Amino acid sequence: MFRVVKKDELTHKKEIMIRISAVILALIFVAIVMTIVGYNALEIFSNIIKGSLSSKYRIVETINKTIPLTVLSLGVAIAFKMKFWNIGAEGQFYMGAFGATFVALNFSYLPSPVVLTLMFIAGAICGGLWALIPALLKTKFETSETLVTLMLNYIAIKWISYLQYGPWKDPNGIGFPKIATFEKSAVLPKVFGIHCGFIIALVLVVLVHILLTKTKLGYEISVLGESQTTAKYAGMNVVKIIIIAILLSGAMAGIAGMMQCSAIEQTLNDKLSGGLGFTAVITTWLANLSAPLILVVSFLFALLLQGGAFLQSAMQIPASVAEVIQGIIIFFVLASEFFIRYKIVRVHKVEKGAK
Amino acid sequence: MKKSLFALIMAAMMALTACGGGGEATNENTETTETTETTETAGMKPEDIKVGFVYIGKINDEGYTQAHDKGRLALEEMGIECLYAEEVPENADSEKAIRDLIDQGCNVIYTNSFGFMDYTVKVAEEFPDVKFGHCSGYKTAENLSTYFGKMYEARYLSGIVAGMKTEANKIGYVAAMPIPEVIRGINAFTLGVQSVNPDATVEVIWTNTWYDPAIEKQAAIEILNKGCDVIAQHQDTTAPQIAAQEKGAFCIGYNSPTASAAPESYLTAPLFHWEKFYVDDVQRIIDGTWESRSYWEGLNAGMVSLDALTENCAEGTQEAVDAATEKIMNGELHPFAGPIYDQDGNEKVPEGTTMTDDEIWNMSWFVKGVIGSAQG
Numbered sequence: 152m153f154r155v156v157k158k159d160e161l162t163h164k165k166e167i168m169i170r171i172s173a174v175i176l177a178l179i180f181v182a183i184v185m186t187i188v189g190y191n192a193l194e195i196f197s198n199i200i201k202g203s204l205s206s207k208y209r210i211v212e213t214i215n216k217t218i219p220l221t222v223l224s225l226g227v228a229i230a231f232k233m234k235f236w237n238i239g240a241e242g243q244f245y246m247g248a249f250g251a252t253f254v255a256l257n258f259s260y261l262p263s264p265v266v267l268t269l270m271f272i273a274g275a276i277c278g279g280l281w282a283l284i285p286a287l288l289k290t291k292f293e294t295s296e297t298l299v300t301l302m303l304n305y306i307a308i309k310w311i312s313y314l315q316y317g318p319w320k321d322p323n324g325i326g327f328p329k330i331a332t333f334e335k336s337a338v339l340p341k342v343f344g345i346h347c348g349f350i351i352a353l354v355l356v357v358l359v360h361i362l363l364t365k366t367k368l369g370y371e372i373s374v375l376g377e378s379q380t381t382a383k384y385a386g387m388n389v390v391k392i393i394i395i396a397i398l399l400s401g402a403m404a405g406i407a408g409m410m411q412c413s414a415i416e417q418t419l420n421d422k423l424s425g426g427l428g429f430t431a432v433i434t435t436w437l438a439n440l441s442a443p444l445i446l447v448v449s450f451l452f453a454l455l456l457q458g459g460a461f462l463q464s465a466m467q468i469p470a471s472v473a474e475v476i477q478g479i480i481i482f483f484v485l486a487s488e489f490f491i492r493y494k495i496v497r498v499h500k501v502e503k504g505a506k
Numbered sequence: 507m508k509k510s511l512f513a514l515i516m517a518a519m520m521a522l523t524a525c526g527g528g529g530e531a532t533n534e535n536t537e538t539t540e541t542t543e544t545t546e547t548a549g550m551k552p553e554d555i556k557v558g559f560v561y562i563g564k565i566n567d568e569g570y571t572q573a574h575d576k577g578r579l580a581l582e583e584m585g586i587e588c589l590y591a592e593e594v595p596e597n598a599d600s601e602k603a604i605r606d607l608i609d610q611g612c613n614v615i616y617t618n619s620f621g622f623m624d625y626t627v628k629v630a631e632e633f634p635d636v637k638f639g640h641c642s643g644y645k646t647a648e649n650l651s652t653y654f655g656k657m658y659e660a661r662y663l664s665g666i667v668a669g670m671k672t673e674a675n676k677i678g679y680v681a682a683m684p685i686p687e688v689i690r691g692i693n694a695f696t697l698g699v700q701s702v703n704p705d706a707t708v709e710v711i712w713t714n715t716w717y718d719p720a721i722e723k724q725a726a727i728e729i730l731n732k733g734c735d736v737i738a739q740h741q742d743t744t745a746p747q748i749a750a751q752e753k754g755a756f757c758i759g760y761n762s763p764t765a766s767a768a769p770e771s772y773l774t775a776p777l778f779h780w781e782k783f784y785v786d787d788v789q790r791i792i793d794g795t796w797e798s799r800s801y802w803e804g805l806n807a808g809m810v811s812l813d814a815l816t817e818n819c820a821e822g823t824q825e826a827v828d829a830a831t832e833k834i835m836n837g838e839l840h841p842f843a844g845p846i847y848d849q850d851g852n853e854k855v856p857e858g859t860t861m862t863d864d865e866i867w868n869m870s871w872f873v874k875g876v877i878g879s880a881q882g
Binding site for chain 2: 206212316325326327329415416417418461463464465467469
């Protein structure tokens with residue numbers, strides 16, 4: 152009776168409209184669920200806004216979450232543009248933090264700008280190299296990058312656990328498994344009460360936007376994303392493009408890890424990310440792989456995260472409510488992808504009374 | 507192509523070095539604005555007090571955090587408004603949780619896990635007119651107390667129960683982290699075991715987590731598979747107890763009475779009564795007599811106790827426990843009185859002496875009879 156038919160290509164605007172309406176539908180659905188469970192949905196939404204924006208402290212906390220989310224999403228976007236499904240931002244984030252922490256623990260006697268620059272470079276390199284593994288495996292053996300990047304996340308986290316509980320355990324921690332807190336020289340300074348990672352994040356948004364829309368590499372990446380054969384016929388060096396793009400993608404995640412361990416945690420541990428590397432996959436997708444939109448969407452998601460934490464203590468409801476909202480949003484957006492690509496048409500029964 | 511990559515790194519580096527200089531001045535500014543005048547001596551009205559709890563586990567974990575949460579409920583009965591944040595990890599998230607609670611108007615903060623210590627100290631420095639309590643740590647400040655129970659007294663009693671129950675003479679101990687608090691508990695337990703059963707050993711398995719039902723259970727199964735027929739735990743959930751019941755062994759809980767979680771296995775549990783401290787502490791704030799202290803009380807103050815013994819216990823256990831309880835309470839018996847030997851048989855505490863509170867507090871070695879490493 153119904154048939155699924157492939158749609159013609161939609162305009163960008165229409166695509167975004169569908170996504171936005173998916174989010175709105177998701178929020179309505181959330182409201183219904185909350186009401187059924189016995190909460191006042193309006194109160195929940197207003198508390199999320201209140202908890203994330205209504206004082207300087209809360210805004211700063213929201214921005215603190217926006218920063219890593221934005222930078223992680225930028226990295227994911229570069230890979231996704233190439234249709235390289237890098238869901239390993241989480242692991243690349245940890246390896247970046249690992250590189251930065253190595254510098255912080257061993258070279259903190261150097262002047263602060265030098266230490267921070269070294270940490271930044273180490274973070275970018277470690278994140279990039281960690282992402283390079285699935286890229287090389289893919290180009291050499293045609294492995295699935297989705298699986299490999301996913302698995303490498305867990306290896307990276309376990310590696311940090313190993314360091315935290317083993318060789319890097321703080322000798323002054325009387326047995327408590329934690330890595331020593333960084334010296335002041337290894338902590339990112341604050342600007343306007345916010346750690347200066349926000350400047351780095353903004354610069355990176357601009358740079359990635361230019362990279363993806365204005366440069367030759369960006370063009371090559373998107374051609375490669377459309378079709379590898381086309382890229383080959385056009386004379387592009389496919390392997391080289393993949394490797395450079397993935398190095399950049401991993402480097403972004405590594406930089407996010409460096410900023411998080413330096414500015415927020417001021418040490419390294421195996422709970423550093425709190426799952427932001429996975430959230431970044433959602434934000435990137437929602438933002439349609441566009442760098443400026445990533446900034447907006449990351450801010451909105453940070454709002455949800457900070458608001459969710461506020462909900463917990465203010466209304467004594469679990470912070471997981473925010474996660475439920477996120478889950479419902481992603482579910483609706485994924486469903487909307489279907490409607491972007493296909494439409495359902497009603498077909499009249501053609502075959503009459505087949506016995 | 508190379509240019510853009512280079513430009514990217516350059517720009518990021520410039521951003522880093524550019525903000526390297528200017529940042530510190532603004533830093534100081536924010537701190538001074540938060541410092542306001544304090545009125546220490548006057549008491550406070552109950553309705554002006556808002557208490558915030560930062561919990562490591564969930565308030566219904568049937569263990570450590572639930573035991574703390576009884577304190578919150580007791581305060582609410584006194585008409586005090588309380589907020590809490592649960593399942594807070596022992597990293598900078600805990601600092602944020604404390605700040606969130608203060609941001610929402612809390613003027614008394616309790617943080618209930620060792621790993622929150624440095625973050626509590628840090629925030630306490632910034633908010634001199636908020637009163638803090640940190641559970642199980644050793645750092646105090648003018649507005650920061652520490653509080654804990656002399657759990658080793660109840661641990662010793664639970665050791666007697668285990669020592670009388672085991673037939674294999676092999677007891678397992680699922681333990682969280684190799685820090686003095688846990689080591690002290692294992693030692694007290696082992697000394698209790700050996701006071702009634704000198705042949706029994708206590709084998710330790712580390713989980714490196716306070717609260718994780720899956721890991722706790724897995725560790726319990728591992729130690730049970732080694733032939734232990736009784737296990738004890740320094741964990742926040744009932745998962746090890748459930749594992750013991752599944753394996754047909756016996757178990758000793760911790761923190762909260764949980765006979766219903768593993769009715770066929772549960773012997774008893776050393777219990778905390780945190781409400782004793784919380785009610786006392788908040789009452790002092792109301793009376794205006796609050797000052798920073800290191801609260802460390804045991805059986806006598808009702809801060810710790812042993813849960814009622816179940817029918818799973820060996821015959822005669824009740825009498826043995828009662829006798830020891832009485833002796834501990836009247837000072838005749840101290841779990842850490844000499845002679846005590848370490849794992850290698852060296853005499854650590856000579857006969858006729860008792861470990862000082864300081865030595866007990868900072869214990870980092872295992873007594874004879876413990877199998878495992880105190881280094882984790």
